[in-house]
Amino acid sequence: MSATNVAPITATDSLSQALKANIIPNQEYLLQGSVLDSAVEVLLHRLRGLCDNVDAGPETFDDQEVCFSLRDPNQQTAPLMLRVRKALDARDMPYQLRYIGQPDLGDKNRPTVVRSSLDIACSGMLIEFLNELGCRIEFEYSIKGYMFRKGRMKITVAKVFKISQSSMPPEPISQSYLVELSVLAPQGQDAIGEDMRAFADQLRPLVLLDKIDYKRLGHMAVT
Amino acid sequence: MGVTVLQPYPVPENKTGTYVIELLTKRILALGASQQGQFLVDCESYLSHPQMGTTKTVHILHNSEQPASVFSILESGTKNIHVIADGLFDLLMMKLSQHYTSKKQTKIESKGPRFELGDFCVKLGSVTMNQNFKGILIEVEYRPCVMANAVWGLLREFLQDTNGATLERMECGIDNSPEVVVGSDVPLNTYPWVGILYYIGHDLTGEVRAVTTVVLIQQEFVIGPAADIGPMPKHDFRKNTRVILGDGWRGEELRVRNYVIHPEYGETLNTVALVQLKNIVRSS
CATH class of the missing domain: 2.40.320.10 (Hypothetical Protein Pfu-838710-001)
Structure with missing residues (x-):
């Protein structure tokens, strides 16, 4: 039997090999901040100077995201959150299904938030699939803005909108843009955090990118 | 592909x-x-975990022809939903x-x-x-x-x-006698795909009977007039309804799995009801 006729490796085996070799980018290193609408042009200008993909002008995106939760049947752990993104400006692209774990802020010495993350491209009836799976829709929003790249780093500057029920134009939830600096990497590549911190410093004082603790935000009084 | x-x-x-x-x-x-x-x-x-209610099954399939894809089918009683993912x-x-x-x-x-x-x-x-x-x-x-x-x-x-394998396919459905005149009679077994659907049940007033004609359109589906099937009692329709097809008129009574009236019935010219049979009909 020739070499081309050997039995194919099973999917389970190839997955466990990939896991063992630690080549699956399942960690997200993240810094977040925001900038007022009035100052966003200056920030975009600065990013155009710093980033790689600027020859053809800034890359734009317009996504809609639906966040689902799946309750633990034993009620012991927090619900599992799954997010589905659909590009509104490129409708033939697949859905992006995303699992995001609990963020780990670490101590003062850790430069970024680290959270486990799985990014899965999907096609088919994903929303119905998740509904039938037992997931519940928690919230949804649309997000529109610009995407920059610098090496492995991804920088998005985008505005978050409420989903409008009628044909009204979508309503922004605030007068500022959300700025995110993130890298997806396999486990243990903590050095990238330092690079991100260094890059974030170059954007000061236009925007302060930091480790955001959602738990603390939740306790802040809403007036 | x-x-x-x-x-x-x-x-x-x-x-x-x-x-x-x-x-x-x-x-x-x-x-x-x-x-x-x-x-x-x-x-x-x-x-699915028993505490999550009705049991659902997720089938995960891999195919070496598409080594970077995962095919998933979620089975939940009535629905089968598929997703292709990486x-x-x-x-x-x-x-x-x-x-x-x-x-x-x-x-x-x-x-x-x-x-x-x-x-x-x-x-x-x-x-x-x-x-x-x-x-x-x-x-x-x-x-x-x-x-x-x-x-x-x-x-x-x-x-x-x-x-040496043969593919099974129903070879009926070709009307070779287009000269049939409306209102005239044809031998019973001319159209094996034509049949009747009948309902025999009971309510407070006694026995209830209803009958209508149906046509086999696929191995497990017949269609019939929504005006006849719609008024038949819903609560025991599946239990009390049988379909007999003209395929030899052997009187084989086929049970019904499910039925649906055209969603636009009453509003548009769509006046059919689709009835799913419990078992697949084999041609003879």
Whole structure:
């Protein structure tokens, strides 16, 4: 039997090999901040100077995201959150299904938030699939803005909108843009955090990118 | 991507699966095919946690022809929902281990040699469930075309020539006597796909009977007038309704699995009801 006729490796085996070799980018290193609408042009200008993909002008995106939760049947752990993104400006692209774990802020010495993350491209009836799976829709929003790249780093500057029920134009939830600096990497590549911190410093004082603790935000009084 | 036919191949008694695969391999090689590697399709099923309500099953399939994809089918009583995802979907299933647990003993694999013969790709799969041999599946793909209707005859001929297998297909539905005059009689067995649907039930006033005509449109579906089927009692429709088809009028009473009235009935000219039969109708 020739070499081309050997039995194919099973999917389970190839997955466990990939896991063992630690080549699956399942960690997200993240810094977040925001900038007022009035100052966003200056920030975009600065990013155009710093980033790689600027020859053809800034890359734009317009996504809609639906966040689902799946309750633990034993009620012991927090619900599992799954997010589905659909590009509104490129409708033939697949859905992006995303699992995001609990963020780990670490101590003062850790430069970024680290959270486990799985990014899965999907096609088919994903929303119905998740509904039938037992997931519940928690919230949804649309997000529109610009995407920059610098090496492995991804920088998005985008505005978050409420989903409008009628044909009204979508309503922004605030007068500022959300700025995110993130890298997806396999486990243990903590050095990238330092690079991100260094890059974030170059954007000061236009925007302060930091480790955001959602738990603390939740306790802040809403007036 | 082309048109694919998947067909079980009988394993004769006192013969092994390996023997049949070797026989088929010899036959197809003699026709001039060349072996192009091996293939593997596997399916693992996950059951929902009992506390999550009605049991749902998620089938996760991999195919060596599409090594970077994961095919998933969610079965929940009435619905089958499919999603095609990239390989990381397997990792997500691990995250869902609290909610969905793998039924290891029903892991099914179909694997074996893969042949190419001109525009055709043939795969001879030995199917095993949890390592136990279950049967043989032949997959034949005609790659240049994606319209099933256009290549059906070609595939059937190919299967007959190479494997001696025959594709089952209902060969009725061709009206050879268009000269039938409205209102005149025709012999009962002229149109084997025409039949009746009747309901016999009881309510407070006594026995309730209703009958209407139906037409078989596919191996397990008949259509009938919504105006007749709609008013029939809903609560015991499935229990008390039978369909008899004109195929020989042997009086075989077919049970009903489900039915649906056209959603636009009453609003537009759509006045049909679709009735699903419990079992597939075999032509004779």
